[in-house]
Amino acid sequence: MDLLKFITAGSVDDGKSTLIGRLLYDTDSILDDQLEAIQRANRKNNDGTIDLAILTDGLKAEREQGITIDVAYKYFQTDKRKFIIADTPGHIQYTRNMVTGASNADLAIILIDARKGVIEQTRRHSFIVSLLAIPNVLVCVNKMDMVDYDEAVFAKIKSDYEQLTENLRINQVDFIPVSALKGDNIAGPSANMPWYEGTYLLNFLETVDTHQPNVEQQARFPVQWVIRPQTAALPDYRGYAGRVVGGSFNVGDQVAVLPSGFNSRITQIELAGESLSTAEDGSSVVIHLADDLDISRGDMLVKQDEQPAVSQEFEADICWMDTKPLDISQVYLIQHHGKTTRIKLQDILYKVDVNTLEKTTDGQFGLNDIGKIQFKSADPLAFDEYARNKSNGGAILIDSRNNLTVAALMIAKATA
Structure with missing residues (x-):
């Protein structure tokens, strides 16, 4: 059976966990003991219904804080497809968590609160999705029940988001107005939005084509x-x-x-x-x-007729994942598939402000920072540009002093 791996992203309280919980609940993917655990937790919505967001809380500490602070993976299936969901945190300080959860995703669901519209977190999440070359984006405009299911609100958010993605590397964007809390357009069409003529979320997930016809991968x-x-x-x-x-x-x-x-x-x-x-x-x-x-x-x-780049020098987009800042004088290790070799950071080309998308060369490169760096490895690596082949263009950076993974790399191009 076909497998779809997708990620959900949005700002705090946009309803990511509720959306996933609704999908699991409406597809009968919740075990009886899980339902009992939810009832024992005694978390209710304002209208007295079960708080489905608890289904994606992986840690007791998360429930106590009322936020999701890690990547929570959930699995379910229908008659048409199997699914792996990664629910990632919305806070800027957990950018590395989103990069981790999104690295193997076929689809990104970006939630936008209908009351707030496109905000800084939306731009940040969309930039990360673009950086990681996720082929499809679905924008779920959530909490439509809070704006009286107003078509004009949905149309305005759709227009604003389309403008946002004009300068991003995103192949396909679709839009669905939903209410995760009420179940509108989740597992079936909503009677509250007769003006919307598109499909509902579950049907979209079952039928979306994640094949990239314009990218011919070589062997x-x-x-x-x-x-x-x-x-x-x-x-x-x-x-x-x-x-x-x-x-x-x-x-x-x-x-x-x-x-x-x-x-x-x-x-x-x-x-x-x-x-x-x-x-x-x-x-x-x-x-x-x-x-x-x-x-x-x-x-x-x-x-023999499908050669990748073979080089010791290359540029790569990088997400720094360590609490210690990047040290350009330090020799790190790069792991690319089964190959591990020493690597030197030659130059920080720029750092990206993930909220404004502005590029800068000022300041330290620290936890959750994203930018582009020039590298030189001790041994040649055979790689493709990440945008063409994610599996052969991705790598990790390791601190040889403690063997901790300190960064994710998306190779952009060879430079020698």
């Missing part, structure tokens, strides 16, 4: 493990295990090994001991080559 196979049992039964077995992260590979394909540049041909593709003719994007397989080459974990197989 990439990062080697995770070299399999050489060297047993009496398998004295000459040599296979390369990993997961295809773009395009597809076929038996007989001429391939190059990067970064060495050696060439060979695929003789066999295995999955759980069975031979395949093709390995598609997302498949975890073992590939065999015609030649015995020096290939290690962290190397990459690509088709």
